[in-house]
Amino acid sequence: MALIKSISGIRGTIGGAPAEGLSPVDIVKFTAAYATFIASSLEAGQKKLIVVGRDARISGPMVSQIVVSTLCAMGFDVVNIGLASTPTTEIAVVEEKAAGGIIITASHNPKQWNALKLLNSTGEFLNDAQGKEVLRIAESEGFTFAEVDDLGHEYVNNTYNMRHIEQVLALDLVDVDAIRKANFTVAVDAVNSVGGVVIPQLLRALGVKNIVELNCDPSGHFAHTPEPIPENLTGISDLMRSGVANVGFVVDPDVDRLAIVMENGEMFVEEYTLVAVADYILAHTPGSTVSNLSSSRALRDVTEAHGCTYSAAAVGEVNVVTEMKRTGAVIGGEGNGGVIYPAAHYGRDALVGVALFLTLLAKSGKTVSELKAGYPQYAIAKNKIQLTPDIDVDAILVAIKERYASEKVTDIDGVKIDFADSWVHLRKSNTEPIIRIYSEAHTMTEADRLADDIKKVVAEITQK
Numbered sequence: 001m002a003l004i005k006s007i008s009g010i011r012g013t014i015g016g017a018p019a020e021g022l023s024p025v026d027i028v029k030f031t032a033a034y035a036t037f038i039a040s041s042l043e044a045g046q047k048k049l050i051v052v053g054r055d056a057r058i059s060g061p062m063v064s065q066i067v068v069s070t071l072c073a074m075g076f077d078v079v080n081i082g083l084a085s086t087p088t089t090e091i092a093v094v095e096e097k098a099a100g101g102i103i104i105t106a107s108h109n110p111k112q113w114n115a116l117k118l119l120n121s122t123g124e125f126l127n128d129a130q131g132k133e134v135l136r137i138a139e140s141e142g143f144t145f146a147e148v149d150d151l152g153h154e155y156v157n158n159t160y161n162m163r164h165i166e167q168v169l170a171l172d173l174v175d176v177d178a179i180r181k182a183n184f185t186v187a188v189d190a191v192n193s194v195g196g197v198v199i200p201q202l203l204r205a206l207g208v209k210n211i212v213e214l215n216c217d218p219s220g221h222f223a224h225t226p227e228p229i230p231e232n233l234t235g236i237s238d239l240m241r242s243g244v245a246n247v248g249f250v251v252d253p254d255v256d257r258l259a260i261v262m263e264n265g266e267m268f269v270e271e272y273t274l275v276a277v278a279d280y281i282l283a284h285t286p287g288s289t290v291s292n293l294s295s296s297r298a299l300r301d302v303t304e305a306h307g308c309t310y311s312a313a314a315v316g317e318v319n320v321v322t323e324m325k326r327t328g329a330v331i332g333g334e335g336n337g338g339v340i341y342p343a344a345h346y347g348r349d350a351l352v353g354v355a356l357f358l359t360l361l362a363k364s365g366k367t368v369s370e371l372k373a374g375y376p377q378y379a380i381a382k383n384k385i386q387l388t389p390d391i392d393v394d395a396i397l398v399a400i401k402e403r404y405a406s407e408k409v410t411d412i413d414g415v416k417i418d419f420a421d422s423w424v425h426l427r428k429s430n431t432e433p434i435i436r437i438y439s440e441a442h443t444m445t446e447a448d449r450l451a452d453d454i455k456k457v458v459a460e461i462t463q464k
Helices: 024-040 060-073 086-095 128-140 160-169 176-182 195-205 234-241 271-284 298-305 317-327 350-364 368-373 393-403 444-463
Strands: 003-006 009-013 049-054 077-083 100-104 113-119 154-156 185-189 210-214 247-251 258-261 289-292 310-313 331-334 338-340 379-386 408-410 415-418 423-428 434-441
Touching (some): 003 128, 024 100, 024 113, 024 128, 049 060, 049 086, 060 113, 077 086, 086 100, 086 160, 160 195, 185 234, 195 210, 195 247, 210 234, 234 258, 258 271, 271 289, 271 331, 271 338, 271 350, 289 317, 298 310, 317 331, 338 350, 350 368, 434 444
Parallel strands (some): 077 154, 185 247, 289 331
Antiparallel strands (some): 003 009, 100 113, 247 258, 379 434, 415 423, 423 434
């Protein structure tokens, strides 16, 4: 059993004793702490209203009932939007003029996990200071429940999936006519979560008549490991290889990440979801772009090819959004397939990614593999080192920084070393007890070699 408390929320496995997993006791404690924080930051006249949405995990209904009841017990009204994606819930917070929102999802984690993701009144994730304050309140149990006359009420609203789709269709750079005329056949793997509902609905609204649905029953019984990376996507890859569709889309359980499968069954690579969408956006609305330090250099290359400016942010959606606002970026996101398009909202959104990519594909007259061939070619190796109690992560990162002082080093989030034709980024994970090592070069062999070299350096440091 595991319980991970971080500024982005609380995440854990279902079952077990309190504090050892995501038990009902922990759900109440952290929900009450969040409600206390939100209550303390309410502006004059602002409604005591929280939006709650969930993915299709087996534990979702149970967790949702506890969260909603706890919020009502804290004196908040709740708009329960039910089965909804993370970006849909973010949009609902703004539409409802709510004080915040809770998304019940463990994102790409397996089915035994669930989590509470915490939003502010703009439908964006809490920042570092706000997240730490929620954790402080939870640990001190500094919350007080409402008396009987001040209890909140639950309101059910199941319209937001369609409202989200309508907002996507209304985006200026989404061309429904072009998509309809292209007469695409599209395959979808939604890992038996909420994407199985909203992605086919979106595709039909975009004029796609031929949809091949794979794992689109929102039962929560994930058909494969839910993270949308190549080793988990053999089913849709085999399907595409048979020639049944022009493009394949894969989403994670809460539909904020989008991976694309080419018509030949090969991966477009989720790093290139953002690259392709950014290329299309920049061609029509020039401006700056942002991704995190662990994302492909290809976005920088494409941005500069359009005569625009790229900047990097620390890993984490809230950090990318902050940098996007600072620079006025027209497009940004993360290399895990997370597209953030401010014209829609400041949140990773696979629905937006699908609509913009299909528009690009329709207008290009190319196959998906031909599109991919036109972008700068890089390969990212994603490795990790399991943490043990005797490993001082901070000391390792300081030593790495000193070892490579002659190179370009960025230390706003772990340590990233930029070489002429490659880079490597080491950082401690916020969600798992590991050090992540991302390395990128022009070929996977080179990227793997770079990661191996860094692992050897880390081993030398830890043995001293």
